[in-house]
Amino acid sequence: xxxxxxxxxxxxxxxxxxxxxxxxxxxxxxxxxxxxxxxxxxxxxxxxxxxxxxxxxxxxxxxxxxxxxxxxxxxxxxxxxxxxxxxxxxxxxxxxxxxxxxxxxxxxxxxxxxxxxxxxxxxxxxxxxxxxxxxxxxxxxxxxxxxxxxxxxxxxxxxxxxxxxxxxxxxxxxxxxxxxxxxxxxxxxxxxxxxxxxxxxxxxxxxxxxxxxxxxxxxxxxxxxxxxxxxxxxxxxxxxxxxxxxxxxxxxxxxxxxxxxxxxxxxxxxxxxxxxxxxxxxxxxxxxxxxxxxxxxxxxxxxxxxxxxxxxxxxxxxxxxxxxxxxxxxxxxxxxxxxxxxxxxxxxxxxxxxxxxxxxxxxxxxxxxxxxxxxxxxxxxxxxxxxxxxxxxxxxxxxxxxxxxxxxxxxxxxxxxxxxxxxxxxxxxxxxxxxxxxxxxxxxxxx
RNA sequence: GCCGGUAUCGUCUAGGGGUCAGGACACGUGGUUCUCAGCCACGGGACCGGGGUUCGAAUCCCCGUACCGGUACCA
Numbered sequence: 001x002x003x004x005x006x007x008x009x010x011x012x013x014x015x016x017x018x019x020x021x022x023x024x025x026x027x028x029x030x031x032x033x034x035x036x037x038x039x040x041x042x043x044x045x046x047x048x049x050x051x052x053x054x055x056x057x058x059x060x061x062x063x064x065x066x067x068x069x070x071x072x073x074x075x076x077x078x079x080x081x082x083x084x085x086x087x088x089x090x091x092x093x094x095x096x097x098x099x100x101x102x103x104x105x106x107x108x109x110x111x112x113x114x115x116x117x118x119x120x121x122x123x124x125x126x127x128x129x130x131x132x133x134x135x136x137x138x139x140x141x142x143x144x145x146x147x148x149x150x151x152x153x154x155x156x157x158x159x160x161x162x163x164x165x166x167x168x169x170x171x172x173x174x175x176x177x178x179x180x181x182x183x184x185x186x187x188x189x190x191x192x193x194x195x196x197x198x199x200x201x202x203x204x205x206x207x208x209x210x211x212x213x214x215x216x217x218x219x220x221x222x223x224x225x226x227x228x229x230x231x232x233x234x235x236x237x238x239x240x241x242x243x244x245x246x247x248x249x250x251x252x253x254x255x256x257x258x259x260x261x262x263x264x265x266x267x268x269x270x271x272x273x274x275x276x277x278x279x280x281x282x283x284x285x286x287x288x289x290x291x292x293x294x295x296x297x298x299x300x301x302x303x304x305x306x307x308x309x310x311x312x313x314x315x316x317x318x319x320x321x322x323x324x325x326x327x328x329x330x331x332x333x334x335x336x337x338x339x340x341x342x343x344x345x346x347x348x349x350x351x352x353x354x355x356x357x358x359x360x361x362x363x364x365x366x367x368x369x370x371x372x373x374x375x376x377x378x379x380x381x382x383x384x385x386x387x388x389x390x391x392x393x394x395x396x397x398x399x400x401x402x403x404x405x406x407x408x409x410x411x412x413x414x415x416x417x418x419x420x421x422x423x424x425x426x427x428x429x430x431x432x433x434x435x436x437x438x439x440x441x442x443x444x445x446x447x
Numbered sequence: 448g449c450c451g452g453u454a455u456c457g458u459c460u461a462g463g464g465g466u467c468a469g470g471a472c473a474c475g476u477g478g479u480u481c482u483c484a485g486c487c488a489c490g491g492g493a494c495c496g497g498g499g500u501u502c503g504a505a506u507c508c509c510c511g512u513a514c515c516g517g518u519a520c521c522a
Protein backbone atom coordinates (compact mmCIF):
# COMPACT_ATOMS: atom_id res chain seq x y z
CA UNK A 1 0.00 0.00 0.00
CA UNK A 2 1.54 3.24 -1.16
CA UNK A 3 1.17 6.40 0.85
CA UNK A 4 -1.44 8.77 -0.54
CA UNK A 5 -0.34 11.67 -2.68
CA UNK A 6 -2.76 14.53 -3.10
CA UNK A 7 -2.51 17.78 -4.89
CA UNK A 8 -4.16 21.15 -5.02
CA UNK A 9 -3.87 22.55 -8.52
CA UNK A 10 -5.17 26.10 -8.70
CA UNK A 11 -4.92 28.27 -11.74
CA UNK A 12 -3.49 31.58 -10.60
CA UNK A 13 -6.33 34.02 -10.94
CA UNK A 14 -4.76 36.43 -8.51
CA UNK A 15 -5.96 35.28 -5.16
CA UNK A 16 -7.14 32.27 -3.24
CA UNK A 17 -10.91 32.30 -3.08
CA UNK A 18 -13.03 30.55 -0.51
CA UNK A 19 -13.93 27.60 -2.70
CA UNK A 20 -10.34 26.95 -3.67
CA UNK A 21 -9.25 27.34 -0.09
CA UNK A 22 -11.66 24.69 1.05
CA UNK A 23 -10.63 22.31 -1.69
CA UNK A 24 -7.01 22.80 -0.71
CA UNK A 25 -7.96 22.28 2.89
CA UNK A 26 -9.72 18.98 2.26
CA UNK A 27 -6.73 17.71 0.26
CA UNK A 28 -4.36 18.82 2.98
CA UNK A 29 -6.47 17.35 5.75
CA UNK A 30 -6.59 14.00 4.02
CA UNK A 31 -2.88 13.97 3.26
CA UNK A 32 -2.02 14.89 6.82
CA UNK A 33 -4.47 12.40 8.27
CA UNK A 34 -3.06 9.58 6.17
CA UNK A 35 0.56 10.54 6.56
CA UNK A 36 0.66 11.21 2.83
CA UNK A 37 2.09 13.95 0.66
CA UNK A 38 0.43 17.22 -0.20
CA UNK A 39 1.50 18.70 -3.50
CA UNK A 40 0.88 22.18 -4.80
CA UNK A 41 0.87 22.51 -8.55
CA UNK A 42 0.19 25.75 -10.37
CA UNK A 43 -1.92 25.36 -13.50
CA UNK A 44 -0.69 28.41 -15.30
CA UNK A 45 -1.14 27.25 -18.87
CA UNK A 46 -3.30 30.25 -19.56
CA UNK A 47 -0.32 32.55 -19.83
CA UNK A 48 -2.38 35.65 -20.39
CA UNK A 49 -4.04 35.36 -17.04
CA UNK A 50 -1.10 34.20 -15.00
CA UNK A 51 1.74 36.08 -13.37
CA UNK A 52 4.20 35.69 -10.53
CA UNK A 53 2.17 38.14 -8.54
CA UNK A 54 -0.93 36.06 -8.85
CA UNK A 55 0.94 32.94 -7.88
CA UNK A 56 2.23 34.55 -4.72
CA UNK A 57 -1.31 35.68 -3.94
CA UNK A 58 -2.31 32.05 -3.79
CA UNK A 59 0.72 30.99 -1.80
CA UNK A 60 0.02 33.75 0.70
CA UNK A 61 -3.55 32.62 1.13
CA UNK A 62 -2.51 29.03 1.75
CA UNK A 63 0.21 30.02 4.17
CA UNK A 64 -2.17 32.28 6.05
CA UNK A 65 -4.54 29.37 6.55
CA UNK A 66 -1.70 27.21 7.75
CA UNK A 67 -1.78 24.90 4.74
CA UNK A 68 1.77 23.89 3.92
CA UNK A 69 2.86 21.79 0.96
CA UNK A 70 5.45 19.07 0.74
CA UNK A 71 6.15 19.51 -2.94
CA UNK A 72 5.56 22.51 -5.13
CA UNK A 73 6.62 26.09 -5.72
CA UNK A 74 9.45 27.33 -3.51
CA UNK A 75 10.02 23.93 -1.90
CA UNK A 76 10.58 21.90 -5.06
CA UNK A 77 10.34 18.14 -4.97
CA UNK A 78 11.15 14.97 -6.88
CA UNK A 79 8.63 15.68 -9.61
CA UNK A 80 9.56 19.25 -10.39
CA UNK A 81 8.71 21.47 -12.09
CA UNK A 82 5.42 22.21 -10.34
CA UNK A 83 4.30 24.81 -12.80
CA UNK A 84 2.21 23.35 -15.54
CA UNK A 85 3.54 25.81 -18.07
CA UNK A 86 6.97 24.19 -17.66
CA UNK A 87 5.68 20.71 -18.38
CA UNK A 88 4.41 21.31 -21.88
CA UNK A 89 6.89 18.90 -23.44
CA UNK A 90 5.48 16.06 -21.39
CA UNK A 91 1.97 16.90 -22.50
CA UNK A 92 2.94 17.08 -26.16
CA UNK A 93 4.82 13.82 -25.95
CA UNK A 94 1.76 12.14 -24.48
CA UNK A 95 -0.39 13.51 -27.27
CA UNK A 96 2.05 12.23 -29.88
CA UNK A 97 2.13 8.87 -28.21
CA UNK A 98 -1.64 8.60 -28.36
CA UNK A 99 -1.67 9.57 -32.00
CA UNK A 100 1.04 7.02 -32.67
CA UNK A 101 -1.05 4.31 -31.13
CA UNK A 102 -4.19 5.36 -32.94
CA UNK A 103 -5.91 6.51 -29.77
CA UNK A 104 -5.99 10.10 -30.89
CA UNK A 105 -6.11 11.74 -34.26
CA UNK A 106 -5.37 15.00 -35.94
CA UNK A 107 -8.29 17.21 -36.81
CA UNK A 108 -7.49 20.45 -38.69
CA UNK A 109 -4.21 20.90 -36.83
CA UNK A 110 -5.53 20.03 -33.39
CA UNK A 111 -5.34 16.59 -31.83
CA UNK A 112 -8.49 14.95 -30.60
CA UNK A 113 -8.86 11.98 -28.36
CA UNK A 114 -10.71 9.10 -29.93
CA UNK A 115 -13.45 8.25 -27.45
CA UNK A 116 -14.19 4.52 -27.60
CA UNK A 117 -17.69 3.12 -27.47
CA UNK A 118 -18.92 1.80 -24.15
CA UNK A 119 -19.42 3.14 -20.68
CA UNK A 120 -17.01 4.84 -18.36
CA UNK A 121 -17.40 4.47 -14.63
CA UNK A 122 -15.55 5.54 -11.56
CA UNK A 123 -16.20 5.41 -7.87
CA UNK A 124 -16.41 8.75 -6.18
CA UNK A 125 -15.69 8.82 -2.44
CA UNK A 126 -18.36 11.41 -1.91
CA UNK A 127 -21.01 10.33 -4.42
CA UNK A 128 -20.47 6.63 -4.87
CA UNK A 129 -20.34 4.98 -8.29
CA UNK A 130 -20.90 7.31 -11.24
CA UNK A 131 -21.43 6.06 -14.74
CA UNK A 132 -21.38 7.78 -18.11
CA UNK A 133 -22.30 6.47 -21.51
CA UNK A 134 -19.39 7.30 -23.81
CA UNK A 135 -21.75 8.29 -26.56
CA UNK A 136 -22.32 11.51 -24.62
CA UNK A 137 -18.61 12.23 -24.57
CA UNK A 138 -17.39 14.26 -27.50
CA UNK A 139 -14.08 13.37 -29.11
CA UNK A 140 -12.41 16.18 -27.26
CA UNK A 141 -9.34 18.17 -28.15
CA UNK A 142 -6.22 17.33 -26.15
CA UNK A 143 -3.72 19.44 -28.04
CA UNK A 144 -4.70 22.70 -29.65
CA UNK A 145 -3.59 23.63 -33.10
CA UNK A 146 -1.07 26.00 -31.51
CA UNK A 147 0.35 22.89 -29.73
CA UNK A 148 -0.89 24.01 -26.34
CA UNK A 149 -2.34 21.12 -24.36
CA UNK A 150 -5.87 21.42 -23.04
CA UNK A 151 -6.80 21.03 -19.41
CA UNK A 152 -7.81 17.38 -19.67
CA UNK A 153 -4.49 16.29 -21.11
CA UNK A 154 -2.29 18.31 -18.83
CA UNK A 155 -3.96 17.37 -15.55
CA UNK A 156 -3.91 13.72 -16.38
CA UNK A 157 -0.32 13.72 -17.57
CA UNK A 158 0.85 15.73 -14.59
CA UNK A 159 -1.12 13.66 -12.11
CA UNK A 160 0.36 10.51 -13.57
CA UNK A 161 3.87 11.96 -13.51
CA UNK A 162 3.46 13.15 -9.96
CA UNK A 163 2.04 9.82 -8.83
CA UNK A 164 -1.12 11.42 -7.54
CA UNK A 165 -3.29 8.79 -5.86
CA UNK A 166 -6.31 10.85 -4.82
CA UNK A 167 -7.94 13.65 -6.72
CA UNK A 168 -10.07 15.78 -4.43
CA UNK A 169 -11.59 18.70 -6.29
CA UNK A 170 -14.77 20.67 -6.86
CA UNK A 171 -18.05 19.13 -7.91
CA UNK A 172 -17.88 21.03 -11.17
CA UNK A 173 -15.32 18.50 -12.37
CA UNK A 174 -17.58 15.48 -12.17
CA UNK A 175 -18.50 15.65 -15.80
CA UNK A 176 -14.86 16.08 -16.77
CA UNK A 177 -13.90 12.94 -14.95
CA UNK A 178 -14.95 10.32 -17.51
CA UNK A 179 -12.80 12.05 -20.14
CA UNK A 180 -9.89 11.92 -17.79
CA UNK A 181 -10.51 8.33 -16.82
CA UNK A 182 -10.43 7.47 -20.52
CA UNK A 183 -7.14 9.31 -20.83
CA UNK A 184 -5.65 7.40 -17.91
CA UNK A 185 -6.64 4.15 -19.56
CA UNK A 186 -5.23 5.19 -22.91
CA UNK A 187 -1.99 6.25 -21.25
CA UNK A 188 -1.78 2.92 -19.48
CA UNK A 189 -2.09 4.30 -15.99
CA UNK A 190 -4.49 3.42 -13.19
CA UNK A 191 -6.89 6.28 -12.45
CA UNK A 192 -6.60 7.79 -8.99
CA UNK A 193 -9.39 7.73 -6.45
CA UNK A 194 -11.76 10.62 -6.96
CA UNK A 195 -13.64 12.72 -4.44
CA UNK A 196 -15.75 15.57 -5.74
CA UNK A 197 -16.63 18.04 -3.06
CA UNK A 198 -19.71 20.24 -3.29
CA UNK A 199 -19.34 23.89 -4.18
CA UNK A 200 -19.68 26.82 -1.84
CA UNK A 201 -22.60 29.09 -2.69
CA UNK A 202 -23.51 32.63 -1.73
CA UNK A 203 -26.57 33.41 0.38
CA UNK A 204 -28.60 33.51 -2.84
CA UNK A 205 -27.50 29.92 -3.54
CA UNK A 206 -25.60 31.09 -6.56
CA UNK A 207 -22.01 30.21 -7.13
CA UNK A 208 -19.79 32.42 -5.03
CA UNK A 209 -18.46 35.40 -6.94
CA UNK A 210 -17.39 39.00 -6.46
CA UNK A 211 -21.03 39.91 -6.34
CA UNK A 212 -21.13 38.33 -2.92
CA UNK A 213 -18.49 40.64 -1.54
CA UNK A 214 -15.36 39.18 -0.06
CA UNK A 215 -14.41 35.96 -1.77
CA UNK A 216 -10.66 36.11 -1.27
CA UNK A 217 -9.45 34.53 1.95
CA UNK A 218 -6.99 37.38 2.42
CA UNK A 219 -9.90 39.77 2.43
CA UNK A 220 -11.03 38.07 5.61
CA UNK A 221 -7.56 38.46 7.03
CA UNK A 222 -7.90 42.19 6.43
CA UNK A 223 -11.20 42.22 8.22
CA UNK A 224 -9.67 40.70 11.29
CA UNK A 225 -10.63 37.07 11.06
CA UNK A 226 -8.32 34.47 12.55
CA UNK A 227 -6.89 31.89 10.14
CA UNK A 228 -7.68 29.06 12.53
CA UNK A 229 -11.29 30.22 12.68
CA UNK A 230 -11.56 30.38 8.91
CA UNK A 231 -9.96 26.97 8.69
CA UNK A 232 -12.39 25.51 11.20
CA UNK A 233 -15.36 27.12 9.52
CA UNK A 234 -14.38 26.05 6.00
CA UNK A 235 -13.67 22.50 7.13
CA UNK A 236 -17.15 22.16 8.58
CA UNK A 237 -18.79 23.64 5.52
CA UNK A 238 -19.79 20.52 3.66
CA UNK A 239 -18.18 18.13 6.04
CA UNK A 240 -19.49 16.77 9.32
CA UNK A 241 -17.36 15.23 12.02
CA UNK A 242 -20.35 13.26 13.21
CA UNK A 243 -20.11 14.85 16.62
CA UNK A 244 -21.94 17.79 18.14
CA UNK A 245 -18.72 19.69 18.72
CA UNK A 246 -17.97 22.55 16.40
CA UNK A 247 -14.80 24.22 17.56
CA UNK A 248 -11.66 22.40 16.54
CA UNK A 249 -7.98 23.11 16.12
CA UNK A 250 -6.25 22.10 12.92
CA UNK A 251 -4.83 19.04 14.62
CA UNK A 252 -8.21 17.99 15.90
CA UNK A 253 -9.63 18.32 12.42
CA UNK A 254 -6.81 16.24 10.98
CA UNK A 255 -7.51 13.53 13.52
CA UNK A 256 -11.15 13.37 12.53
CA UNK A 257 -11.01 13.88 8.81
CA UNK A 258 -12.47 11.40 6.37
CA UNK A 259 -13.55 11.83 2.78
CA UNK A 260 -16.68 9.78 3.44
CA UNK A 261 -17.90 12.44 5.83
CA UNK A 262 -18.19 15.02 3.08
CA UNK A 263 -21.78 15.76 2.23
CA UNK A 264 -23.07 15.69 -1.31
CA UNK A 265 -24.97 18.93 -1.52
CA UNK A 266 -23.74 22.46 -2.02
CA UNK A 267 -23.17 24.57 1.06
CA UNK A 268 -24.11 28.20 1.60
CA UNK A 269 -21.46 30.46 3.04
CA UNK A 270 -22.86 32.05 6.17
CA UNK A 271 -21.01 35.05 7.56
CA UNK A 272 -22.84 35.07 10.91
CA UNK A 273 -21.55 31.64 11.66
CA UNK A 274 -18.04 32.61 10.61
CA UNK A 275 -18.29 35.46 13.10
CA UNK A 276 -19.23 33.02 15.80
CA UNK A 277 -16.33 30.70 14.94
CA UNK A 278 -14.01 33.67 15.00
CA UNK A 279 -15.26 34.79 18.37
CA UNK A 280 -14.82 31.31 19.77
CA UNK A 281 -11.25 31.08 18.55
CA UNK A 282 -10.53 34.58 19.76
CA UNK A 283 -11.68 33.55 23.23
CA UNK A 284 -9.35 30.56 23.14
CA UNK A 285 -6.27 32.64 22.40
CA UNK A 286 -4.05 33.21 25.42
CA UNK A 287 -2.99 36.73 26.26
CA UNK A 288 0.38 36.57 24.56
CA UNK A 289 -1.12 35.23 21.39
CA UNK A 290 -3.91 37.76 21.40
CA UNK A 291 -1.54 40.64 21.93
CA UNK A 292 0.76 39.52 19.17
CA UNK A 293 -2.16 39.12 16.75
CA UNK A 294 -3.34 42.61 17.68
CA UNK A 295 0.01 44.30 17.60
CA UNK A 296 0.21 45.20 13.93
CA UNK A 297 -3.34 46.48 13.81
CA UNK A 298 -2.85 48.56 16.95
CA UNK A 299 0.29 50.04 15.49
CA UNK A 300 -1.57 50.91 12.31
CA UNK A 301 -4.17 52.69 14.40
CA UNK A 302 -1.46 54.55 16.27
CA UNK A 303 -2.22 52.90 19.60
CA UNK A 304 0.69 50.56 19.96
CA UNK A 305 3.48 51.38 22.41
CA UNK A 306 6.15 48.99 23.57
CA UNK A 307 5.11 49.34 27.19
CA UNK A 308 2.04 47.30 26.33
CA UNK A 309 4.42 44.40 26.18
CA UNK A 310 6.20 45.51 29.35
CA UNK A 311 5.21 47.82 32.14
CA UNK A 312 1.66 48.26 30.90
CA UNK A 313 1.11 44.65 29.99
CA UNK A 314 -1.07 43.78 32.99
CA UNK A 315 -3.17 46.87 32.46
CA UNK A 316 -3.55 46.01 28.80
CA UNK A 317 -4.60 42.46 29.57
CA UNK A 318 -7.32 43.79 31.83
CA UNK A 319 -8.50 46.05 29.03
CA UNK A 320 -8.59 43.14 26.63
CA UNK A 321 -10.54 41.08 29.13
CA UNK A 322 -13.30 43.68 29.04
CA UNK A 323 -13.38 43.54 25.27
CA UNK A 324 -13.19 39.81 24.75
CA UNK A 325 -16.89 39.02 25.09
CA UNK A 326 -17.68 41.93 22.80
CA UNK A 327 -15.20 41.82 19.95
CA UNK A 328 -15.79 39.25 17.25
CA UNK A 329 -12.84 40.21 15.08
CA UNK A 330 -9.37 41.63 15.58
CA UNK A 331 -10.55 44.80 13.90
CA UNK A 332 -13.41 45.05 16.36
CA UNK A 333 -10.87 44.90 19.18
CA UNK A 334 -8.99 47.82 17.74
CA UNK A 335 -12.17 49.74 17.24
CA UNK A 336 -13.41 49.09 20.75
CA UNK A 337 -10.11 49.60 22.47
CA UNK A 338 -9.75 53.18 21.30
CA UNK A 339 -11.30 54.82 24.39
CA UNK A 340 -8.47 53.35 26.41
CA UNK A 341 -5.87 55.05 24.28
CA UNK A 342 -7.41 58.33 23.36
CA UNK A 343 -10.02 60.74 24.64
CA UNK A 344 -13.26 60.95 22.68
CA UNK A 345 -12.96 63.29 19.73
CA UNK A 346 -16.69 63.70 19.59
CA UNK A 347 -19.77 62.59 21.47
CA UNK A 348 -22.49 60.44 20.00
CA UNK A 349 -25.18 62.87 18.89
CA UNK A 350 -28.04 60.67 19.94
CA UNK A 351 -26.38 60.08 23.27
CA UNK A 352 -25.96 63.76 23.96
CA UNK A 353 -29.57 64.38 23.18
CA UNK A 354 -30.83 61.48 25.17
CA UNK A 355 -28.59 61.50 28.20
CA UNK A 356 -27.09 64.96 28.57
CA UNK A 357 -29.89 67.33 27.68
CA UNK A 358 -32.07 66.47 30.63
CA UNK A 359 -32.66 69.18 33.18
CA UNK A 360 -29.88 69.59 35.69
CA UNK A 361 -27.54 67.12 34.05
CA UNK A 362 -24.77 69.64 33.76
CA UNK A 363 -24.78 70.15 37.51
CA UNK A 364 -25.02 66.43 38.12
CA UNK A 365 -21.97 65.76 36.01
CA UNK A 366 -20.03 68.47 37.80
CA UNK A 367 -20.92 66.92 41.17
CA UNK A 368 -19.97 63.53 39.89
CA UNK A 369 -16.62 64.85 38.84
CA UNK A 370 -16.08 66.32 42.29
CA UNK A 371 -17.19 63.14 44.01
CA UNK A 372 -14.77 61.10 41.93
CA UNK A 373 -12.01 63.60 42.57
CA UNK A 374 -12.54 63.25 46.29
CA UNK A 375 -12.17 59.48 46.35
CA UNK A 376 -9.34 58.13 48.48
CA UNK A 377 -9.38 54.75 46.85
CA UNK A 378 -9.98 54.36 43.13
CA UNK A 379 -11.58 51.05 42.44
CA UNK A 380 -14.79 49.58 41.11
CA UNK A 381 -16.50 49.47 44.48
CA UNK A 382 -15.64 53.02 45.53
CA UNK A 383 -16.53 54.43 42.14
CA UNK A 384 -19.87 52.72 42.06
CA UNK A 385 -20.63 53.65 45.61
CA UNK A 386 -19.80 57.28 44.97
CA UNK A 387 -21.93 57.46 41.86
CA UNK A 388 -24.94 55.78 43.41
CA UNK A 389 -24.75 57.87 46.55
CA UNK A 390 -24.66 60.99 44.44
CA UNK A 391 -27.60 59.82 42.37
CA UNK A 392 -29.58 59.28 45.55
CA UNK A 393 -28.64 62.62 46.99
CA UNK A 394 -29.62 64.46 43.84
CA UNK A 395 -32.73 62.45 43.18
CA UNK A 396 -31.71 61.07 39.82
CA UNK A 397 -31.46 57.54 38.62
CA UNK A 398 -28.03 55.99 38.80
CA UNK A 399 -28.51 54.87 35.21
CA UNK A 400 -28.76 58.46 34.06
CA UNK A 401 -25.42 59.33 35.61
CA UNK A 402 -23.89 56.16 34.32
CA UNK A 403 -24.89 56.97 30.78
CA UNK A 404 -23.55 60.47 31.12
CA UNK A 405 -20.27 59.15 32.46
CA UNK A 406 -20.10 56.57 29.70
CA UNK A 407 -20.43 59.33 27.15
CA UNK A 408 -17.66 61.26 28.84
CA UNK A 409 -15.38 58.26 28.98
CA UNK A 410 -15.95 56.90 25.50
CA UNK A 411 -18.03 59.33 23.51
CA UNK A 412 -20.32 56.40 22.82
CA UNK A 413 -23.58 55.04 24.11
CA UNK A 414 -22.28 51.51 24.17
CA UNK A 415 -19.25 50.24 26.02
CA UNK A 416 -18.04 47.72 28.56
CA UNK A 417 -19.28 48.10 32.12
CA UNK A 418 -18.72 51.66 33.30
CA UNK A 419 -16.96 51.08 36.59
CA UNK A 420 -14.51 48.46 35.40
CA UNK A 421 -13.69 50.81 32.59
CA UNK A 422 -13.20 53.85 34.83
CA UNK A 423 -10.78 51.88 36.98
CA UNK A 424 -8.62 51.17 33.94
CA UNK A 425 -8.88 54.72 32.64
CA UNK A 426 -7.44 55.95 35.93
CA UNK A 427 -8.33 58.96 37.98
CA UNK A 428 -6.61 61.51 35.77
CA UNK A 429 -8.05 60.00 32.66
CA UNK A 430 -11.56 60.02 34.01
CA UNK A 431 -11.51 63.49 35.54
CA UNK A 432 -9.98 64.86 32.35
CA UNK A 433 -12.66 63.25 30.26
CA UNK A 434 -15.43 64.60 32.45
CA UNK A 435 -13.93 68.08 32.23
CA UNK A 436 -13.54 67.79 28.54
CA UNK A 437 -17.15 66.76 28.05
CA UNK A 438 -18.42 69.59 30.18
CA UNK A 439 -16.38 72.07 28.15
CA UNK A 440 -17.46 70.62 24.86
CA UNK A 441 -21.11 69.96 25.46
CA UNK A 442 -22.02 72.83 27.68
CA UNK A 443 -19.56 75.48 26.51
CA UNK A 444 -22.20 77.45 24.70
CA UNK A 445 -24.64 77.36 27.53
CA UNK A 446 -24.12 79.34 30.72
CA UNK A 447 -21.95 77.41 33.09
C1' G B 448 -32.33 20.23 -25.03
C1' C B 449 -28.84 16.38 -23.47
C1' C B 450 -25.53 14.35 -19.55
C1' G B 451 -24.27 14.23 -14.39
C1' G B 452 -24.96 15.57 -9.24
C1' U B 453 -27.93 17.12 -4.95
C1' A B 454 -32.41 17.53 -1.90
C1' U B 455 -33.51 17.13 6.79
C1' C B 456 -35.24 23.79 10.57
C1' G B 457 -33.64 30.53 7.32
C1' U B 458 -28.14 28.52 7.25
C1' C B 459 -24.28 24.47 8.40
C1' U B 460 -25.26 19.65 9.71
C1' A B 461 -26.41 14.55 12.82
C1' G B 462 -29.27 10.42 11.96
C1' G B 463 -31.24 6.77 8.72
C1' G B 464 -36.93 1.12 8.01
C1' G B 465 -40.05 1.84 14.32
C1' U B 466 -36.26 8.46 17.30
C1' C B 467 -40.18 13.27 21.27
C1' A B 468 -36.03 13.71 13.89
C1' G B 469 -30.50 15.62 17.65
C1' G B 470 -26.74 19.73 17.66
C1' A B 471 -24.67 24.56 16.09
C1' C B 472 -25.34 29.62 13.93
C1' A B 473 -29.22 33.01 13.39
C1' C B 474 -34.05 34.36 15.53
C1' G B 475 -37.88 35.20 19.74
C1' U B 476 -39.00 35.48 25.17
C1' G B 477 -37.40 35.77 30.20
C1' G B 478 -33.28 36.27 33.79
C1' U B 479 -28.51 38.68 35.27
C1' U B 480 -27.64 44.34 34.52
C1' C B 481 -25.54 50.89 33.98
C1' U B 482 -25.75 50.39 27.80
C1' C B 483 -23.92 46.65 24.55
C1' A B 484 -21.86 42.04 24.33
C1' G B 485 -21.49 37.71 27.14
C1' C B 486 -23.68 34.14 30.19
C1' C B 487 -28.14 31.20 31.95
C1' A B 488 -33.14 29.34 31.03
C1' C B 489 -37.06 28.68 27.82
C1' G B 490 -39.25 28.81 22.84
C1' G B 491 -40.65 28.80 17.49
C1' G B 492 -38.68 26.35 13.29
C1' A B 493 -37.20 20.81 8.86
C1' C B 494 -37.21 15.24 6.48
C1' C B 495 -39.24 18.81 -1.75
C1' G B 496 -43.92 16.38 -4.08
C1' G B 497 -46.33 11.88 -5.79
C1' G B 498 -46.41 6.83 -6.28
C1' G B 499 -44.63 2.15 -4.81
C1' U B 500 -42.00 -1.86 -1.39
C1' U B 501 -43.14 -2.85 3.85
C1' C B 502 -46.93 -4.40 9.57
C1' G B 503 -44.29 0.33 9.44
C1' A B 504 -40.75 5.12 5.04
C1' A B 505 -37.97 11.05 6.45
C1' U B 506 -34.78 6.58 5.64
C1' C B 507 -35.16 1.71 0.20
C1' C B 508 -37.07 1.94 -5.26
C1' C B 509 -39.45 4.72 -9.32
C1' C B 510 -41.38 9.21 -11.37
C1' G B 511 -41.76 14.36 -11.00
C1' U B 512 -40.05 19.11 -9.37
C1' A B 513 -36.33 22.47 -7.86
C1' C B 514 -31.44 23.77 -7.49
C1' C B 515 -26.22 23.15 -8.89
C1' G B 516 -22.60 21.65 -12.45
C1' G B 517 -21.09 20.19 -17.39
C1' U B 518 -22.20 20.27 -22.46
C1' A B 519 -15.31 24.81 -25.66
C1' C B 520 -9.02 24.28 -29.65
C1' C B 521 -11.44 27.68 -20.66
C1' A B 522 -9.48 25.66 -16.38
